[in-house]
Amino acid sequence: MLDIKRVRDNFEEVKKMLLTRNEDLGNLDNFEPLDKKRRELIAKTEELKAERNKVSEQISVMKRNKEDATEVITRMRQVGDEIKTLDTELNAIEEEFKDMMMRLPNIPHESVPVGTEEDDNVEDYKWGNVPTFDFEAKAHWDIAKDLDIVDFERGAKVAGSRFLFYKGLGARLERALISFMMDLHADHHGYTEMLPPQIVNRDSLTGTGQLPKFEEDVFKLVREEDEVDFYLIPTAEVPVTNYYRDEILTVDMLPQAFTAYSANFRSEAGSAGRDTRGLIRQHQFNKVELVRFVKPEESYEQLELLTGHAEKVLQLLGLPYRKLKMCTADLGFVAAKKYDLEVWIPAQDMYREISSCSNFEDFQARRANIRFRREPNAKPEYVHTLNGSGLAIGRTVAALLENYQQADGSVIIPEVLRPYMGGVEVISAK
């Protein structure tokens, strides 16, 4: 959520910055009248409540002195009714106001390139050498099928489209990648390993920014007898960032860094027809996530650090990639600044997103109410939160299969993974 004071004091400027995004700003133009009305009502009810509190005290004194308070009590009954009416009105306005605020995206950082479409993203650099093949490179879904390590058809039968089975060395490869990445981040990059719940409540999804605006993107679990809603997590970012929801941290805890593996569930509403084949876009996929809680003044250098940690995975796996600075139109809802890492996919002859690394500044911290104190008795401040994929596992498998494929249809396993593969150096057809 944005700082209300900031929006109030710099309305036109904030609006201008938000308009550089490719986002619907909802009822933003209602901000000023709603805010004004809201504050008027607050002042009015508080005045009445102050009176009630004062007179109630008098009543208690009168009662103690055995005086007759009937007349005052009758008067206060009316004041009470008035308060109730105003409170109801205020609640409705507050709700409308809050809903509007919760649907406003974050303000882009000044270093973010202004753009109107995907093509306006700025490439920082490329890493690695794109492989050349003296045979016709196959798409990863064909490689996987020929090696019998992924079963898309039975995934569709058992669950539905965009679900799959990994099988044999495919399942082993998936598991090896998870372990390899977790070990790298935990042992060498200083992250604390975490295994979070994969179901969360509504407050958590609101805290990280998926709700209320992107309800259709998440899987909701409905049980008629329950009043509470549960959701399958779309990313481990949700449970891990909400780990500190409604808490005040001490300054020596910062920065706090977690790495977490989880399955991720996305409804992929609106993406019908896109990437229908292969591992790129599934309803359920695995991912190793990086999350950092940091001091505000450090968050941009921490973003570089975190992005570097994700890049390290690609480098160790020897996968060619490029780093993109996302433009204002492609930032998504919550990020103030975002880098995408895109891995080379030979059969598609293009780079595809495999990691997104973002600084949310205090946007999530405000929603989730995560703060810290610089001194034991100092006023709490919002932390800055960051996260990044380190990496998406399914897409990594796709990249490995395509980049390391051989003329005979086999796939070489990068050396760093072999200890995790029980020494397997190459996956060949049986």
Place this chain on the structure above:
RNA sequence: GGAGAGUUGUCCGAGAGGUCGAAGGAGCACGAUUGGAAAUCGUGUAUGCGGGUAACACUGCAUCAAGGGUUCAAAUCCCUUACUCUCCGCCA
């Protein structure tokens, strides 16, 4: 799933309609004491939203799990929900 007991400030813990933003401890901060420390003593120590100020000061409202209700008045009474603990049942 059944029965019961709980949920109060950073933590422990009192409080059972009015004098309660909340006793008492602990912790932490600052000061005194000390050669220095421990101990001791003193002072301070929640958050949010407003008003106010150059900034302080000062000041209003709200918050005792969450939401609703009763009442002139709720931490305290009633209802709903969540969570924790104990026992039973079921179970990977």
